[in-house]
Amino acid sequence: MKGKKFATALNCMDGRVQEPVIKFLKNKYKVDFVDMITEPGMDKILAEGDQKTLNGISQKIAISVKKHGSKIVAIVGHEDCAGNPVEKEKHIYHIKRGKKIIESMNFQVKVLGLWVNGKWKVEIVK
Numbered sequence: 446m447k448g449k450k451f452a453t454a455l456n457c458m459d460g461r462v463q464e465p466v467i468k469f470l471k472n473k474y475k476v477d478f479v480d481m482i483t484e485p486g487m488d489k490i491l492a493e494g495d496q497k498t499l500n501g502i503s504q505k506i507a508i509s510v511k512k513h514g515s516k517i518v519a520i521v522g523h524e525d526c527a528g529n530p531v532e533k534e535k536h537i538y539h540i541k542r543g544k545k546i547i548e549s550m551n552f553q554v555k556v557l558g559l560w561v562n563g564k565w566k567v568e569i570v571k
């Protein structure tokens with residue numbers, strides 16, 4: 446895919462958060478496509494996942510980074526998540542912890558935390 450820019454999103458499988466995350470990454474980081482890796486409650490899975498699960502996710506990220514040249518990996522949590530039904534505070538903790546875990550995988554990428562709020566707007570988790 447020469448000339449096309451990709452980002453990678455580690456997103457919830459929830460249908461409500463796909464488009465907001467894709468639009469946000471396209472607008473803010475000027476990418477053409479977003480590779481989507483999904484699980485129910487992805488933020489919790491990253492923060493608390495066992496090594497086997499994390500290895501599987503790492504293999505998927507590697508395809509996006511090595512084959513598509515993605516330079517950005519976003520970790521997403523959202524309001525009203527059926528897969529991770531906890532308070533916002535806990536989601537933010539999971540997102541930050543997930544960021545550290547993805548950073549420790551040593552892909553040459555920028556790792557971002559994103560929160561999708563109850564109005565389905567995307568905010569960067571500092």
Ligand SMILES: [Zn+2]
Nearest residue numbers: 457459526527
């Ligand atoms: Zn969810």
